[in-house]
Amino acid sequence: MSTNPEMEALINQKLDELLPKKLEALLQEREESKTPSMTIIATKGTLDWGYPPFILASTAAALGWDVTVFFTFYGLQLVKKDISDLKVSPLGNPGMPMKMPFGPDWFKSINWNIPNIVQANIPGFEAVATGLMQQTIKNNGVAGLAELRELSQEAGVKFVVCQMTVELFGFDHADFVDGMDYVGAASFLPVAQKADVNLFI
Amino acid sequence: MNFDKELDARGLNCPLPILRAKKALGELTTGQVLRIIATDPGSVKDFAAFAKQTGNELLSSAENNKEFEFYIKRK
Numbered sequence: 001m002s003t004n005p006e007m008e009a010l011i012n013q014k015l016d017e018l019l020p021k022k023l024e025a026l027l028q029e030r031e032e033s034k035t036p037s038m039t040i041i042a043t044k045g046t047l048d049w050g051y052p053p054f055i056l057a058s059t060a061a062a063l064g065w066d067v068t069v070f071f072t073f074y075g076l077q078l079v080k081k082d083i084s085d086l087k088v089s090p091l092g093n094p095g096m097p098m099k100m101p102f103g104p105d106w107f108k109s110i111n112w113n114i115p116n117i118v119q120a121n122i123p124g125f126e127a128v129a130t131g132l133m134q135q136t137i138k139n140n141g142v143a144g145l146a147e148l149r150e151l152s153q154e155a156g157v158k159f160v161v162c163q164m165t166v167e168l169f170g171f172d173h174a175d176f177v178d179g180m181d182y183v184g185a186a187s188f189l190p191v192a193q194k195a196d197v198n199l200f201i
Numbered sequence: 202m203n204f205d206k207e208l209d210a211r212g213l214n215c216p217l218p219i220l221r222a223k224k225a226l227g228e229l230t231t232g233q234v235l236r237i238i239a240t241d242p243g244s245v246k247d248f249a250a251f252a253k254q255t256g257n258e259l260l261s262s263a264e265n266n267k268e269f270e271f272y273i274k275r276k
């Protein structure tokens with residue numbers, strides 16, 4: 001077969017010019033038509049740490065994303081039927097402001113810097129702190145955790161639960177809300193692999 | 202501006218205004234307009250981002266007296 005070197009060079013040059021642009025346009029088109037997706041690993045079971053997974057999951061679902069949340073270890077607390085008893089502890093948590101949700105403004109703005117040794121020795125300190133946090137949440141028009149969870153499920157967020165930790169902590173499937181899959185890491189990881197956003201909370 | 206449905210999101214905080222708006226838009230048909238009133242200052246940027254991501258058109262976004270008013274046309 002005889003080839004014309006000049007012709008071949010010309011074709012190659014033309015292809016080098018055109019192909020990258022064509023490819024980029026195709027990739028962009030594919031990117032835009034793809035439904036974004038997110039997976040979250042929820043590992044914490046306190047009132048404060050319960051918020052990020054449900055806020056992000058429900059919002060992503062509202063934006064039209066496919067969302068899967070994998071609940072494991074203490075995150076199992078977040079999918080129990082009744083989550084009104086979740087607590088928050090300021091003990092050993094120096095990042096948590098301790099402010100009163102009532103009284104005049106000057107009083108509300110005080111940050112009560114209570115030493116750990118005191119917090120640890122007052123019976124019921126955690127319960128009081130949790131009560132104050134719940135009142136603050138209410139005062140600020142922030143949704144309740146159970147409401148956010150319900151909105152997430154309504155919006156099609158998929159909940160999957162780590163079966164190993166269910167057994168480890170002696171839970172029963174009947175302890176948890178309906179509509180969940182009980183799986184292992186091997187089932188979750190392939191979903192996470194395909195997701196655009198992966199969060200560990 | 203004319204609208205077909207109204208959502209009062211006053212006093213609600215992130216992410217509730219967006220979640221309620223998404224739900225309200227779902228009850229409209231293509232081309233219909235939702236009016237939203239909110240007090241969350243973060244909602245100004247959030248509704249712009251929501252509209253951009255979901256393809257529903259943000260017709261207007263205005264502030265008066267610490268209240269925010271949005272008009273969104275359903276895709």
